[in-house]
Every structure is written in structure tokens, then in C-alpha cells.
Amino acid sequence: MNWDWSAVADFMPRFWDGVLITLQILVLGSLISFTLGLVWAIGFRAPTRFVRWPVNAVTEFIRTTPLLVQLFFLYFVLPEWGVQFSALTTGTIAIGLHYSTYTAQVYRAGIEAVPPGQWEAAKALSLPAHRTWFAVILPQAIRRITPALGNYVIAMLKDTPLLAAIGVLEMLQQSRLESASTFQYTEPLTVIGIAFILIAYPASLLVRTLERRLVR
Amino acid sequence: MTAGLWQNWVLPGIWITVQLLVYSAALAGVVAFAVGMARTHRSGLVRFLAGFYTEIFRGTSALILMFWLFFVLPPLLGWQLVPMWAAVLALGLSYGAYGAEIVRGALNSVAPAQREAGIALSLTPWQRMRLILLPQAVPEMIPPFCNLLIELLKGTALVSLLGVGDVSFAAYLVRLATQESAQVYTISLVIYFVLAFVLTRSMKVLERKTKRNVGIEPEPGVLGGMFAKRAEAKAAGSTVSGGVSK
Structure with a gap:
């Protein structure tokens, strides 16, 4: 076992490329999961069961099956149906879709925690449905669930390496390419492992602070 | 998909996935209880070490840990892990860290008077843990552990990237053999869904x-539970309870 600092230095250009792609996936994936999760959560409360049941079934299915298989599904099956996306786009959509089923549960909990008096007040003021949601319920719900959403962003960060399986050039794939060209396995993998901890730990501290500030 | 592919790859794949799940859940359970109980230890050093472990293993990705155990550890130690065991080790250690947080949370949620009563009866710390804290904390742990187990089941799909022949690996091979993706990937998603449902x-x-076991009457099914809660809330609103705080 010998640790070679020059191998670390050689890896740096690729490493920063990987970090950028990882963060890009993370930001876009979060946006997809936040918006789609809200759509699911509103679907859970739809007045008719013909909406509620399919939404429940679909989110349950996506939530309990592995992201990796879903990635392969989207990557290999969509082209068969005539939809062509790049690996990066497919991966971002897959991760956003997968995590939207988690954020949907978070939104649901947040919405259920809004006191029923708020719904009744909105009804008494005869606010239209979209005003009830966007002016009364969601502002109160989202404040409470921000830390929980933050936790899922961190979880999503730790799932971005899966996208290497379909060849997205994020951190893990960059380290594999580096290893394939220099035969140095130790340094690139260790560097990205530490990089994940260095990103995830401060982020989790931030979420804990948010929790203290926002929830009470 | 032909019968041969089904028999040679998909069925053994299901068996490998189940095996992986059982082994890594066992390891994760041991790690979770050991580290989780260590986080409520008297000594600050033990608490710090346990906290350090959870932060490290929760901070990094299970897939990277798995690759690290498989590619970096052999030159470091001079021996090579079989892919299956590298996978079990990586899954067990990282999901064990998540489980440790569940154990710690459940132990902390036991009413402090229970622990004090244990001290008053001069039970040793281990007796308190075994006879008082754990029996009350374990029912609290089960729902989050169930979620974690589903996460672990989903995590087992990662091993296919090391070449272990689980369900996802079988799906990959079948795709190569038949040049058809929709069918085999749908089937493998359904397999995971059924396993999770069970x-x-x-x-x-x-x-x-x-x-x-600890004398809490379990809630009746999902619907029954809702009605029971509603009735309870009504009762609580109408009568003054005699100083029994929940």
C-alpha cells in the first residue's frame, strides 16, 4: 500500500469536472423532485378516488423499487419507445422522479400538520382552490418541512454515484476513468469518498440548524 | 424471454438478492444496536467514537464504499474480498449507521423516569438496557427499521455493478441476450416491489x-385505527383526565 500524492494531483482536473456534474444533477434533480412531489401530494388529497388510488399506487411502486433498475429502465426502454435523451438528462429525470415519491410523503405530512381551522377559514372566505393551496396551506406547510426536504437532498447527493452505471460523467465515473487510464485505484476512489463526506456533513449540519430555526 | 434465461439467471438472481438482503440486514442490525447503544453510553469518548462512525458512514455513498472495499482494500490489506462479501460489508456498515440513529432515537424516547427507576433499583447499566430500556424502545424502532429494510433491499441492486448475479444483473444479461429491455426491466421492478411488499x-x-409484549394494545388495521384515534380524541376532549400525561 503506498499513497501517491501525485496521483491525487493528476486526478484533480477530472475531479472538479465530476463535482460540477454531480452538483448539476443534484440541483436539477432536487427541482424535479420538489415540484413533482408537490403534484403527487396534491394528488393524494384529490376529491375523487380515481385520482387518489393511481397516484398512491404509482408513487408506492416507484418508492419501493431500486433507483438503479429504474435508471436502466429509462435508459434502455425510452429509446425503444422513440424518446432519445442523453445519459445525463435520463439520469437527472430518474433521480428526480425517484425522490419525488419521497418528497411527496414529506409534503403530505406537512399538509396534514396544517390545522383544519385553516382549511375551514379558507372555505369560509370562499377562496378558490388555487388560492387555498398557494396562499394559505402551502406557505405554512413548507416552512415546517424544509429540513425534511433538505435531508432528502443530502440522500439524493449520495445516490448520484449510481448515474455512473449509465455512463454519466459525475464523480464516480470520473474516478473510474482515471483508474482505467493510470491503473491507480486507491487515490481517485478515496478522494471522491472523502469529498462526499466533506459535502454531506456540513450540509447535514445546515439542515439541523434549519430544523431548530424553522420547525418551532 | 426464454425459459432458459428465466431458469439460469432470473430465479437464481432472486435467490442471491434475498441472501444479500438477509446477510446485510443481519450485519446492519448488529452494527445499529452496537453503535446506537454506544451513543447513549456514559463515557464521552465512547459516544464520540460512535457518533464519528455514524457521521462517516452516513456521509458517504454506499456504492462508493462498496467500490472502495472491492478495489482499494485488497492492495491495502493484501487480501481480496469476494464481491458478494464486499457488498454485504458495504451495505451492512452504511445501513447500520442509519439504523444506529433509529436505535438512539428510540432509546432516548423512553421516558426518563424509567431509567431513573432502574437506577433506584440499583440495576447495572447493562441490566437497565436489557430489562427496561430495550423492551420499551424496540416497538418504537420497528416502523423506521421497516423503512430502512426497504432501503436496504433497494440498495442490494448496487451489487450488480460489482458483477454479483442478483436480479438487476440478471435483467442486464437478459437484455443483452434478447435485445429487449421493456419486458425484463418491468419484470425485475415487479420482483423488487413484491419482495418489498412481503x-x-x-x-x-x-x-x-x-x-x-410490553402491554400496548396494537392498533387494528389501517381504517380501524383511524376510527379508534378519532374516538380517542373525542373522549380526550370531553373528559378531564386525571393528570395522566402522554
Whole structure:
């Protein structure tokens, strides 16, 4: 076992490329999961069961099956149906879709925690449905669930390496390419492992602070 | 998909996935209880070490840990892990760290008076843990552990990237053989869904059993539970309870 600092230095250009792609996936994936999760959560409360049941079934299915298989599904099956996306786009959509089923549960909990008096007040003021949601319920719900959403962003960060399986050039794939060209396995993998901890730990501290500030 | 592919790859794949799940869940359970209990230890050093472990293993990705154990550890130690065991080790260690947080949370949620009563009866710390804290904390742990087990089941799909022949690896091979993706990937998603469904059902049974052990009447099914809660809330609103705080 010998640790070679020059191998670390050689890896740096690729490493920063990987970090950028990882963060890009993370930001876009979060946006997809936040918006789609809200759509699911509103679907859970739809007045008719013909909406509620399919939404429940679909989110349950996506939530309990592995992201990796879903990635392969989207990557290999969509082209068969005539939809062509790049690996990066497919991966971002897959991760956003997968995590939207988690954020949907978070939104649901947040919405259920809004006191029923708020719904009744909105009804008494005869606010239209979209005003009830966007002016009364969601502002109160989202404040409470921000830390929980933050936790899922961190979880999503730790799932971005899966996208290497379909060849997205994020951190893990960059380290594999580096290893394939220099035969140095130790340094690139260790560097990205530490990089994940260095990103995830401060982020989790931030979420804990948010929790203290926002929830009470 | 031909019968041969089904028999040679998909069925053994299901068996490998189940094996992986059982082994890594066992390892994760041991790690979770050991580290989780260590986080409530008297000594600050033990608490710090346990906290350090959870932060490290929760901070990094299970897939990277798995690659690290498989590619970096051999030159470091001079021996090579079989892919299957590298996978079990990586999954067990990282999901164990998540489990440790569940154990710690459940232990902390036991009423402090229970622990004080244990001290008053001059039980040793280990007796307190075994006889007082754990029996009350375990029913609290089961629902989050059930979620974690589903996460672990999903995590086992990662091993296909090391070449272990689980369900996802079988799907990959079948895709190469038949040049068809939709069918085989749909089937493998359904397999994972069914496995997860079986797990959630059996954990529900386990939850009822452990709750009964400490004298908590388990809630009737989902719908019944809602009605019971509503009735309870009504009762609580109309009568003044005699200083019994929840």
C-alpha cells in the first residue's frame, strides 16, 4: 500500500469536472423532485378516488423499487419507445422522479400538520382552490418541512454515484476513468469518498440548524 | 424471454438478492444496536467514537464504499474480498449507521423516569438496557427499521455493478441476450416491489407482537385505527383526565 500524492494531483482536473456534474444533477434533480412531489401530494388529497388510488399506487411502486433498475429502465426502454435523451438528462429525470415519491410523503405530512381551522377559514372566505393551496396551506406547510426536504437532498447527493452505471460523467465515473487510464485505484476512489463526506456533513449540519430555526 | 434465461439467471438472481438482503440486514442490525447503544453510553469518548462512525458512514455513498472495499482494500490489506462479501460489508456498515440513529432515537424516547427507576433499583447499566430500556424502545424502532429494510433491499441492486448475479444483473444479461429491455426491466421492478411488499407485511406482524409484549394494545388495521384515534380524541376532549400525561 503506498499513497501517491501525485496521483491525487493528476486526478484533480477530472475531479472538479465530476463535482460540477454531480452538483448539476443534484440541483436539477432536487427541482424535479420538489415540484413533482408537490403534484403527487396534491394528488393524494384529490376529491375523487380515481385520482387518489393511481397516484398512491404509482408513487408506492416507484418508492419501493431500486433507483438503479429504474435508471436502466429509462435508459434502455425510452429509446425503444422513440424518446432519445442523453445519459445525463435520463439520469437527472430518474433521480428526480425517484425522490419525488419521497418528497411527496414529506409534503403530505406537512399538509396534514396544517390545522383544519385553516382549511375551514379558507372555505369560509370562499377562496378558490388555487388560492387555498398557494396562499394559505402551502406557505405554512413548507416552512415546517424544509429540513425534511433538505435531508432528502443530502440522500439524493449520495445516490448520484449510481448515474455512473449509465455512463454519466459525475464523480464516480470520473474516478473510474482515471483508474482505467493510470491503473491507480486507491487515490481517485478515496478522494471522491472523502469529498462526499466533506459535502454531506456540513450540509447535514445546515439542515439541523434549519430544523431548530424553522420547525418551532 | 426464454425459459432458459428465466431458469439460469432470473430465479437464481432472486435467490442471491434475498441472501444479500438477509446477510446485510443481519450485519446492519448488529452494527445499529452496537453503535446506537454506544451513543447513549456514559463515557464521552465512547459516544464520540460512535457518533464519528455514524457521521462517516452516513456521509458517504454506499456504492462508493462498496467500490472502495472491492478495489482499494485488497492492495491495502493484501487480501481480496469476494464481491458478494464486499457488498454485504458495504451495505451492512452504511445501513447500520442509519439504523444506529433509529436505535438512539428510540432509546432516548423512553421516558426518563424509567431509567431513573432502574437506577433506584440499583440495576447495572447493562441490566437497565436489557430489562427496561430495550423492551420499551424496540416497538418504537420497528416502523423506521421497516423503512430502512426497504432501503436496504433497494440498495442490494448496487451489487450488480460489482458483477454479483442478483436480479438487476440478471435483467442486464437478459437484455443483452434478447435485445429487449421493456419486458425484463418491468419484470425485475415487479420482483423488487413484491419482495418489498412481503417485507412490509411481515414487519407489521412483528410490530404487533412486540407491542403486545410490553402491554400496548396494537392498533387494528389501517381504517380501524383511524376510527379508534378519532374516538380517542373525542373522549380526550370531553373528559378531564386525571393528570395522566402522554
